[in-house]
Amino acid sequence: MNKRILIISADNLGIGIDQVPYQHFEYLKYPVLVGEKEYRESETYSASWLLERFVKEKITAKSSSLSRAEMTDLIEKNVNNYDLIIQVVMGSNMSAATFNIAEEVKEKFKDLIPVINIDSRQVVGGTGAVLLRLIDIIKTTDDDETIKKQAGELVTNTFSYYVTPDLNYLNRGGRIGKAKALLGSVLRVLPVIGLMGDDPEGLIIPVGQGRTFKQVNSLIINSIREKMNEKKAEVITVAIISGDESKRDAIDDLKREFEGSIPCKNLIYGKLHLVEAIYMGPGGYSLSVCMK
Secondary structure, eight states: OOOOEEEEEESOSSSOGGGOOOSSEEEEOOOEEETTEEEOOOSSSOHHHHHHHHHHHOOOOEEOOOOHHHHHHHHHHHTTTOSEEEEEEOOTTTOHHHHHHHHHHHHHTTTTOOEEEEEOSOOTHHHHHHHHHHHHHHTTOOOHHHHHHHHHHHHHTEEEEEEOOOHHHHHHTTSSOHHHHHHHHHTTOEEEEEEETTOTTOOEEEEEEESSHHHHHHHHHHHHHHHHHHHTOSSBSEEEEEEOGGGHHHHHHHHHHHHHHSOBSOEEEOOOOHHHHHHHOTTOEEEEEEOO
């Protein structure tokens, strides 16, 4: 390989930046809005800080798209140092504005450097799984078209499962109605939702529900087995588990069940970034897997 390749992503990966095993990696930070005030991740403003505010203050928060100016500046700073830039972007199904910005920036630099934008169709660990497998790809090829083709295969073979136990949080964010949140809380329902990379619509789908964390963890494992059978996959190439540390026991139980029943080459216990606290909510956790 002769090309110098820079990978750019953002702090929506389900893993720590120090868990990205690639030297030529840069990342941007998603803005998080609480009321009228904007925050970026820092030692002070972390996922645990925001999750605690969700619980104690019953606040709502939302994320904004990545900054066009910051993305432009980052590429401009590196345009003479690399032969190819690859951006791994949170799914356009979740943030169409961010992906559109990436496409506009790509067009701006088309005469200076080739830029490949990969729409991960994922958030949190799903995006991280696509990124980690992309790094494996560019260790074997630097051909633009081969990278695009293989990256597309990664995306359609990446699947994420999210446990979202705080139904009142989902209600405040407008994702479910008040009556459903109240009924679910009374019945102690723990919903599991998913993002399936092979869904061209990229919709968030209901996977199922349980009344205990053990039940929903088993549901996730069984769902992964079914996907592996469907895809004729014998092994998971990379898996990322991350979530609210207040539910460490449930997360550890999922990790043990996964390790005991699913063949996996690379299982990573990740960490949440500030923006990911919005997607996970209090007590939330996820498991993302790539089968390619």
